[in-house]
Each structure stands twice: as structure tokens, then as C-alpha cells.
Amino acid sequence: MTPMSAAPARARHRHDDAPDTAADFERLAAASDGPEREVLVEELVAAWLPMAHRLAGRYRNRGENLDDLKQVAAMGLVKAVERYDPQRGDAFESFAVPTIVGELRRYFRDCSWDVHVPRRVQELRNKVRATLQELATTERADRSPTVAQIAEAAGMNEEDVLTGMEAMDSFRSLSLDAELTGADDGYSLADTLGRPEARYETVIAREAVKPCLHRLPEREQHILYLRFFRDMTQADIGEELGISQMHVSRLISRSCRTIREEVEAEPQPRRLPAAA
DSSP, X not given: OOOOOOOOOXXXXXXXXXXXXXXXXXXXXXXXXXXXXXXXXXXXXXHHHHHHHHHHHTTTTSSSOHHHHHHHHHHHHHHHHHHOOGGGOOOHHHHHHHHHHHHHHHHHHHTSOSSOOOHHHHHHHHHHHHHHHHHTTSTTTTSOOOHHHHHHHHTOOHHHHHHHHHHTTSSSOOOTTSBOTTOSSOOBGGGGSOOOOTHHHHHHHHHHXXXXXXXXXXXXXXXXXXXXXXXXXXXXXXXXXXXOHHHHHHHHHHHHHHHXXXXXXXXXXXXXXXXX
């Protein structure tokens, strides 16, 4: 019986979207900057674009628009084409895939979060999310895993698990027009927010003016009361007090000016009594 021959090394799988562009990359490496090189880059990017789109498709279910992901992958492909050196001996696909995937991951890390989250928290969120997906395929898929079970499965402590779970709600922000859970009357998040109360400023102004009014002469206090609280005209006030309308006008102007100057004046520091 003849001895069994050694099994041949398994050839690396090449995808259908991996074209043979070795000669083109050799030409690109030898080309100097200029129109010819730009055309070669465009042709190589076009040839490998299906691969970049395939890689983008791996992330289609992560809440981002697929067309946006394809655009990010294409940017990574351009970088790979520009940086690839055929003299190193590696196939372009081996060099390009990590570059494109890295660009996609960087996009998710830096650009796709509606709420800014530190990188460490993003990584905790991704780890918790992956662990939840794994646990969903086990025999415990009929119930939600506890924090302790997630921590055990992920090799994390429970505090980090809670941080990651909280960050899962930060990837997408909720519109203020969104209806609250359980509300059947259209009550939205915006309805829970407070609104500026315009009359607060009126209250503050009245309190600031009140002591200044008390310091005015009694006749001027009475004139201001008739004008602004009884809504009497200057002529009617003058007739009631036995003075001219012009005199009433001057008294009102002087009183208002005095009050304004007192309200706007810088408060004077209180002096301590001299020691006996």
C-alpha cells in the first residue's frame, strides 16, 4: 500500500470581484505624478469597487444608510490604491481589505453617533452588543439575559456592561416630536420640556423699582399711580391735581429718570461700623 501523499496547501480563495490588476499596479508604481497616473488610479479604483461595496455590505444592519457606507468604503479603496506597493509581494486584496474595513470602522466610531461618546464607551457598547447577539442564539434566547450573565459571557465587569448598555441608546437620538411610549393622545417629548416664562422679567423689574418708588415724593408717587395703574391721561391728572398738563409731563419724566438712574446705579459696598 502506497503511503498517503501530503495534502496540498489550500489555495487562498479569491472572490469573483477580485480582478487581475497586477500589471496595472506595476505601471502605477513606475508612473510619475501627472494625468497618466491619475487615469491609472481611476481605472484601478473602478476595477476594485465591487469588492469595496461588498465589504460595506457587511455593515448594512448597523443603522447607517448603505449608500453612505459604500461611499466610505470607496474612500478607503482610493487610499489603498494610492499606498499599495507591489514590490512588497503582497496581493492587493490582502492590503486593501484591512484599509477599507478600518475606514468603515473609523466612520462608525467617529461620525455615525448622534451623541458624542468616548471611544472606550463605544468599544464597551460594541462588546455588549456582540455578546447579546451571541446569547440570543443559545438556549436562553427565550428571555433577556441579566447583567451578570452578559458580564460572564463577555469577560467584563458588571459596571462596564451597564455603561455599554447605556451607550446603546446614544447611537441614535430621538426626535422631540416622538410620541412618548404608552401615550395615546399625541403627547411628545417636547411637551415635557419647560418653557421660558416671560412674566418673570416683569416680576424682577417690579421688585427692583418698588423701593425707588417709595423714595419719591408723595405727590409724584400719586401721579405715577394715576398714569400707569389708573391709565389716566396727563391732562386728566393735571385737572385732578390742579396743575398744568405740561407740569404733569415734567414730573413723570423726572420721576422715571430718577428711578432708572437708581436701578442702573452700581450697588455701593456696605461699610462696616468703625471700631469703638
